[in-house]
Amino acid sequence: MNYLSTRGGVREISFQDAVMMGLADDGGLLLPSSIPSLNAGDLESFEKLAYPELAFQIFSRFTGQFPAADLKDLIDRSYANFSHPEVTPVSHQDGVYLLELFHGPTLAFKDVALQFLGNLFEHLLRKKGREMNIIGATSGDTGSAAIYGVQGKEKIRIFILHPYGKISPIQKLQMTTVTEPNVFNIAIRGNFDDGQRIVKEIFGDLDFKARYSLGAVNSINWARVMAQIVYYFYAWGRVRRETGCDSIYFSVPTGNFGDIFAGYMAKRMGLPVRRLIIGTNENNILSRFVNDGEYAIGSVVPTLSPSMDIQVASNFERYLYYLYQEDPNSVGRALEEFGRTGKIRFDEEERKTIRQDFLAQSVDRQMTLETIRDFYSSTGTILDPHTAVGVRAGKDLSGGEVPVVCLATAHPAKFGDAVREAIGKDPDRPASLEGIENRERRCEVLDASVSAIREFIARKAS
Ligand SMILES: *Cc1c(COP(=O)(O)O)cnc(C)c1O
Numbered sequence: 001m002n003y004l005s006t007r008g009g010v011r012e013i014s015f016q017d018a019v020m021m022g023l024a025d026d027g028g029l030l031l032p033s034s035i036p037s038l039n040a041g042d043l044e045s046f047e048k049l050a051y052p053e054l055a056f057q058i059f060s061r062f063t064g065q066f067p068a069a070d071l072k073d074l075i076d077r078s079y080a081n082f083s084h085p086e087v088t089p090v091s092h093q094d095g096v097y098l099l100e101l102f103h104g105p106t107l108a109f110k111d112v113a114l115q116f117l118g119n120l121f122e123h124l125l126r127k128k129g130r131e132m133n134i135i136g137a138t139s140g141d142t143g144s145a146a147i148y149g150v151q152g153k154e155k156i157r158i159f160i161l162h163p164y165g166k167i168s169p170i171q172k173l174q175m176t177t178v179t180e181p182n183v184f185n186i187a188i189r190g191n192f193d194d195g196q197r198i199v200k201e202i203f204g205d206l207d208f209k210a211r212y213s214l215g216a217v218n219s220i221n222w223a224r225v226m227a228q229i230v231y232y233f234y235a236w237g238r239v240r241r242e243t244g245c246d247s248i249y250f251s252v253p254t255g256n257f258g259d260i261f262a263g264y265m266a267k268r269m270g271l272p273v274r275r276l277i278i279g280t281n282e283n284n285i286l287s288r289f290v291n292d293g294e295y296a297i298g299s300v301v302p303t304l305s306p307s308m309d310i311q312v313a314s315n316f317e318r319y320l321y322y323l324y325q326e327d328p329n330s331v332g333r334a335l336e337e338f339g340r341t342g343k344i345r346f347d348e349e350e351r352k353t354i355r356q357d358f359l360a361q362s363v364d365r366q367m368t369l370e371t372i373r374d375f376y377s378s379t380g381t382i383l384d385p386h387t388a389v390g391v392r393a394g395k396d397l398s399g400g401e402v403p404v405v406c407l408a409t410a411h412p413a414k415f416g417d418a419v420r421e422a423i424g425k426d427p428d429r430p431a432s433l434e435g436i437e438n439r440e441r442r443c444e445v446l447d448a449s450v451s452a453i454r455e456f457i458a459r460k461a462s
Pocket of ligand 1: 109110141253255258259307308410
């Protein structure tokens with residue numbers, strides 16, 4: 001299996017090189033040169049597999065020459081850290097199926113991919129005899145999942161910038177209580193946008209990038225998408241076993257389009273998904289894209305589901321590539337139009353395709369709180385605010401004819417404020433957060449300037 005860029009400037013690179021490259025060198029995103037296709041027999045055999053076995057079946061269709069024994073070992077170690085024996089169990093509650101993706105070490109779905117990516121990076125670097133310095137900015141969930149993915153790993157250091165005083169107490173504790181010597185938490189005196197700008201500028205300095213062999217862990221890395229494809233197959237198998245239904249809906253609370261794009265890949269591989277349902281919060285560029293047939297930027301507003309407070313979805317480009325029949329020139333033209341006008345328009349034929357792939361709904365603050373409250377009163381289960389967005393969209397749009405699987409992307413304990421506002425009580429704390437306030441912490445507070453961060457990295461990385 002080879003990989004290519006959505007912009008046409010990179011082709012025929014291996015899985016290993018695609019993982020190490022992260023963002024394609026021409027500025028595009030990497031994709032497999034063809035989508036592996038599965039038949040009914042494959043699907044039926046998948047139904048019987050435990051999560052790590054299923055992951056091996058899916059990954060090995062994307063990894064080309066990667067030795068099977070190494071891949072199996074990486075998968076086993078990545079999912080042994082999950083607190084549930086099924087890794088991503090499915091439960092049937094209040095008329096929907098919840099796909100529980102929050103049993104990893106940092107209690108959000110990002111662990112499913114980042115536990116694997118951390119092990120994969122370590123493996124590839126060891127083979128090449130190279131080191132890597134990972135740099136990223138976070139508004140909360142990605143930072144902790146990435147840190148937990150690489151803590152204590154050989155040949156990798158990680159530098160995560162978060163805005164000082166502007167992330168939730170639990171998110172801050174999850175990051176700063178990791179005191180392994182290869183982990184550097186940096187609180188910058190600024191906001192999330194400052195962090196992202198600094199990281200971008202540092203990556204843009206190609207000399208510095210090469211000298212310190214910088215690496216990225218955000219959701220543009222192909223391995224993250226690949227790892228997320230697995231749970232769509234897993235959930236489908238569990239639901240089919242229970243209901244006998246072949247065709248189902250998935251409802252996905254969406255920000256950067258990474259999680260739902262994995263669902264799109266699963267559908268293209270042959271999983272009988274009727275439609276993928278996009279749930280957005282008030283930052284609803286993606287639901288407007290589906291419902292109005294126009295991808296038009298707005299401004300970011302803070303919401304109850306902060307991990308989806310995003311306007312420009314970085315993985316959207318991957319979908320555009322398929323919408324434009326795998327033509328990189330059309331992708332380039334569309335992105336140029338977006339850069340110039342803040343908008344991409346779609347013709348009638350394209351809109352038809354979009355509506356065959358997706359349904360979408362924007363779920364505001366009031367609806368989110370109402371959904372947490374109603375779900376709790378009928379089941380006793382507390383949804384986190386991101387999950388609530390997906391559950392609401394899933395219930396409203398699936399029509400009840402065929403099962404709908406709602407992706408539960410975080411544990412409610414990570415977002416206690418929203419839960420308290422909805423139901424007037426705190427969610428129970430899972431064991432991994434017990435006593436977290438009393439653990440040793442390590443964090444550097446630095447000015448939000450490129451030079452301060454660059455200096456810090458140069459000092460620690462040598
Ligand atoms: C990151 C995140 C999302 C959004 O996922 P995307 O892949 O960016 O669409 C949803 N819920 C939670 C809890 C998250 O951390």
